[in-house]
Amino acid sequence: MIRRRHRLPWVSYLLVVSGAVLMVVPFLDMVMTSFKGPGEAGRLPYRFLPRGFGFGFGNYRAALDQLDLPVLFRNSVTATALITGSVLLTSSLAGYALAKLRFRGRDLIFRLVLTTMMFPPFLFFIPHFLILVHWPLAGGNDLLGRGGAGLTVSIVALTMPFLVNGFGIFLMRQFMISVPDEILEAARLDGAGEFTLWWRVVLPQTKPVLVTLALLTFVDAWNEYIWALLISTADPGVMTLPVGIQLLQDHVDPTRTMPVVMAALVLSVLPVLVLFLLLQKHYIRGVVLSGLK
């Protein structure tokens, strides 16, 4: 075993390290560019390091000025929190029912949950948008969903299609099944209701999976772009970080503002990166468990 480990180690090291450099260099280039002065980015010949780090302050300030970052951050945080909270709640409730309760229709509902994971998201973009536009009694709509902009002009619109997640339900069910039935039966004989069982017995036992699901959902929600772009065109007030930054990048002269865009990107990527590095053990285990993404 030890001999296999040391076989060809330098070839392996060379490969893995150069690959890792390839992975990290774009991130470093992003940080370095965010410190470059006007006209310095995009100038020939290419230079990796900025002339000095003094311009960084100006770029980050410009990013804050031009982007209304507080609002973008607020929208991103609100949407991400709503989605993550809702997915955790609905997944653990549904997972408990499917794993530990006996009732007619359980197999059918479980199959339905599995089926939802097979549909590609792009199939739903158009109908979801239309459903939100024609949501009854919201945003100036009448009972039949006519007359106004519906839910598309509310921050809820950012979250609606993501509030329940078939994969989350599947994940929770798989892990709740391993909670011993004897504990639940004993608690039931003591007069505990199902809600108490779910909250006091099952949830504490499945905490690691909850953390995994929370992380997976958080990262996806924070980074979501296409749906947020669509909703932001209907109402710029609910724009999220990725959409706002892309808008800035699309509308301005790249040689001048590239450092500002990069500064904004650094600011938007930072929270997730820190969270990921802090919790990466859970995250990576979660991805291996789920085998998805």
Add this chain to the structure above:
Amino acid sequence: MVNTLAPERAEHPASRARPAGPGLAARARRRQTVVAYLFLAPTLLFFAVFLVLPLGFALLLSMSRWAGFDLGDIRPVGLDNFTGLFARGSTFLTPILANTVLFALGTVAVALAGSVLVATCIDRLRFQGLWRTLYFLPMVTTVVAVGNVWKYMYEPGGLVDGVLNALGLASVAFLQDPHTALPAVVVVQAWASAGSAILVLTAGLKSIPRSYYEAAELDGAGAVTVFRKITLPLLRPSLLFVCITQFLTGLQSFALITVMTKGGPGDATAVAALEMYRQAFSYGDWGTASAAAFVLFVVVLVITLVQLWVLRRKGEDA
């Protein structure tokens, strides 16, 4: 995890042993049913509104002409939208659908080759967690960051250009040249998705019994032989899993292309999901957009089923 997929039908042992009469058991059962549907209510409601209703709606739209304003203006046109997609002069089949398949195929090939190599090498090194974390970084980054950073790196005066010049090569306008734009985007998608492939392959590598390697070593097999005769065959289930999931993602994704090229230059990087998005939200042709979505869905389904069929034929169970 696989064998717990089927819903458990066995009765709870405790409930069988309970000495209570049938009336009590029935009441307990009824109560469980009520609670279960209460717990499932938000989920079922959501699926009714955001899954069943949209599917019906999309199907209806795909056979209608509609500019996207008043729901009363939806005109049924039968299969016209579908025939329009495949009509002579339509860009849907070529280059768009062809681009979609090339994009997915290229991404899978590059990401798979790279991740197999890296995953097998990482398995022999120290600090495995550190390496895996580094390769996973792009996965937790928004596509807007990935797309823009790479776009900038491809620009004249960017990093890729700088490296080419430092090696004495001429500059290439990767994203502006119709011949290089698609490969350039493929590289970025592969770069971004290699991390998750490496994770899955690592899990697969860890499940190969070490005694196989020891036996091979005793027989004096070289590293390449060991890789070809032991690692690769035993890794096949994980490989196929990565292949299928990455193919699915590749066929559907258009966020990166939206950020980097918007489908250009010309239609050089236009893919089906992007075309669907453009038809609906830029050109206001919701019928064609919905029809394109269904065609792409069928393509995705067929390619996935073919891969599963190949997988079955090779006698693997995944």
